[in-house]
Structure formats: structure tokens, C-alpha cells
Amino acid sequence: MNKAEFDKMDIVDWYVSNFKIFENNLNGNRDLPFHKIRQSAIAKFSELGFPNSKNEEWKYTSIKPLLKHDFRFEKTESRISRDQLSGFVFDGLEDNLIVLINGDFSPGLSTFQTDQKGVIVENLADAFANHSELINRHIAKYADYQNETFTALNTAFASDGVFIYVPAGVVVEKPVHLLNFTDSDHENYVSHPRNLLIVENDSQVHFVETHNHVGERTYFTNMVTEVVVGERAVVDNTVIQDESTNAYHIVNKEVHQRKNSTFTSVHVDLGGAIVRNNLNIRLKGEYCESHLFGFYLGRGTQHIDIHTVIDHIVPNCNSNELFKGILDDKARGVFNGKVYVRKDAQKTNAFQENKTLILTDDASMNAKPQLEIFADDVKCSHGATVGQLDEDAVFYLRSRGIDREKANAILQYAFAIDIFNQIKIESVKNWLDAILHERLKKNSAAGV
Secondary structure: OOHHHHHHOOHHHHHHHHHHHHHHOOHHHHHOHHHHHHHHHHHHHHHHOOOOOOOHHHOOOOOOOHHHOOOEOOOOOOOOOHHHHHHHOOOOOOOOEEEEEOOEEOOOOOOOOOOOOOOEEEEHHHHHHHOHHHHHHHOOOOOOOOOOHHHHHHHHHOOOEEEEEEOOOOEOOOOEEEEEEEEOOOOOEEEOOEEEEEEOOOOEEEEEEEEEEEOOOOEEEEEEEEEEEOOOOEEEEEEEEOOOOOEEEEEEEEEEEOOOOEEEEEEEEOOOOEEEEEEEEEEOOOOOEEEEEEEEEEOOOOEEEEEEEEEEOOOOOEEEEEEEEEEOOOOEEEEEEEEEEOOOOOOEEEEEEEEEEEOOOOOEEEEEEEEEEOOOOEEEEEEEEEEOOOHHHHHHHHHOOOOHHHHHHHHHHHHHHHHHOOOOOHHHHHHHHHHHHHHHHHHHHOOO
16 A cells, blocks of 8 residues: 555554454464454454544543554564564573564564573563463453453564463563563664563562564653562562653553462663653552653653553452653653552552653643542542752752762762662663663753
């Protein structure tokens, strides 16, 4: 289809027509039980269409720029080498690496090995064949493709991603690093990676997820991740998103926790033209704990939108949520955090806070923390603050002989550091520290 034909076509119909081509190329995979879910999802996508400002959940985020692109669905052979990835691999995690290139698993670049009995780490395409009963029991059972457009789109087109299974009583000693890498040097790609992480009772795993790129052409990543956390299991999830500033990045993550489990997430957004993160946590067993930390740094005309839902379904659970951001130039941020406390969820403790530094008159932030409480024996709080650098603090540093540029960078770093300190892997934290120092210096050098 040429550009003129694309411009005349309804964008929803265009995606549906590409699904038909995708479906015809599945060959034997059309016989998998999951394919019926794909068909249901594309029908639901066609019904839902793309959200606009009339949709309350998308009130502050326009995706009109995304809908102007006729992205390439067909994949070509990757030209990415191991040397090109070396700068994105963390010290100590070199042997625990799973690489997706443009959404597809790369066996030649992946190094993950485990000798722990029963642990499964493989790409989703193989898992459909090798672990069909386990996959079909869980996939698309948590992420809601019936009501969320981009989840429906991902479910329809999902063909690869990562499947991780940790059996009961197993502690995975080293973190697993999933490196999502986009090669946009030659094509404008769309990819729909699908991840499924199942951690059984009394097990532990740390899952590091990074998003990086080479090239500056426009591309679109639409990822869905489903996480099941068993009783007394502990899951840590560190996410670093540093996509191209010409990229569209939409992620839906659905986490279901069972009794006495702990889930901790640290999510850092540095790149992307339009970024939307939906993080939904369901506390479905008593004595669960959820800890969500996040940091976002927006520059230029970046738009970063964070939507979280923490759903307290049963009694005696704790949740703690803190997101901080720095917005420069004409960047825009959105934070919409919802905490639900259902009628039976007595003895709930829930804390939520969002803080944003605005560095210019042209940057803006829309913050909407929400509590919906239907129980009466709870301790819940929420808040949001938007402000500028403290000029008294700047003056204090300058009175000690520090120039304004460095003083600004020091204060911005101090604002962000308590989020970075939640990262438990030293090499990951050091990498982020270096990136943050570099970019904050650029903010300050620009006259902030």
C-alpha cells in the first residue's frame, strides 16, 4: 500500500487488514488454542477503536501523531551485532541475557543459561510448542484485551516475547536481563512483544527489563506483560526505558499477587516521543506487599504518561507508591494513580505520592492521584506536588563557590536519587547514575 492509499484508509481498518496478512503467514500456528484469542482480540480492537480525548483515561494524552504512520509489520533479518549491544549489557549479567530485536527473540545474541531444576526461560514462540498447557492456562487471562485498545492490538499480533517460569521453592540467584532492542536504521517498525512471567509459591526472581535502540527512524513498541506472583513469592522488576525520541512506546503490565507475596517495581523513563505506561497490580491474597517506584525525565517535546492501578481486593495488604519526574523544555507529563480498596479489604495500608520538577514555563504536568475506598478500617494517603527548583537551595550552593549550572544539576540529582536508591543491582544503578548525571548537565547547560 502506498502513502496516498494509506492516507485515505481508516486507521483501524488498516490494522485489521494487516492482521489478515499476519494471520495468513502463521501457518501451523493458526491451529494453536491461542489463535482463537487472537481472533477475539482483533474483533474487540475493531470495536473499541483508538482512544481520544473523550476517553477519560486518555484525556491528557493525544495519540494522533502515532496514527499517521503506516508502520512495517514484516520483519527482516537483524543486522545487530553483539558489539553493538555491549554498551547496554550490565556488569555481572552478561550470562543472563535474553535479547529481543524489533520484538523477536534473537538466539544468537541471547546468553541466558540456568542449571536450576525446573526453571524455564525461553521465547514465547517456542513456549507455545514446548509448554502449551502452562502457557494456555495463563496467557491473556490477566491483561484485559476486552476493554483496552492497545492490549487488544498486542494480543491479536503477539507472536514472540519472553516466557519465564520459576517453579515452587526456587530462588533464581542471578537477575534475568531482558534487553529489548530496536533497529530503526532502515525501517519504521511496529512490534508487539508479549511476556509471561509465572513465579510459583516460595520462589524468588529479579527481572531486569531495558528498552534501547539504534537509528533515529520512527517506530512503535506495543508491549504487554503478565506477571503471576505465587504465595510467599518475591519478585523484583527493574525497568529502564530509553527509546529513541522518535519512538512511540506503550506498555501494559498486569501483576496478580497471591497470599503473602511481595512485588517491587522500579520504572525509569528517559526516552520516547509519546510514552504510555499502564501498570496494574491486583492484590488477591492476604498479607501481600506492593512497592512501586518510578522516575521520568522529559525533554524537548516528549510526552510521558504513567497510569497505575493498585487494587486491594482482600484484607491486610500494604502498598507503597512513589513516582518522581523532571520536565524540561516543552515536555509534558501525566500521572494518574488509582488505589482501589474494596469493601472486604479491611486493614489496608496504602500510600501514594507523585512529585514533579518543572524547569521551564513551557513544560507542563497533569497529576491526578485517586483513592476509591469502600472499607472503613484502612490507612490510606495520596498526594501530588508540582514545583520548581528551590532558589534558596540554589543560592546556598552558589554561596559555596558552585556555579549555577552545577548547582542546578546537583539539586535535580538530589531530587531523583531516592528513586534510584531503590535499585538493588549495583551495576544497573551505576549505569543509571551515569546517564542521569550526563543528561542533567545538559539541562543545566541549556540555562535551566
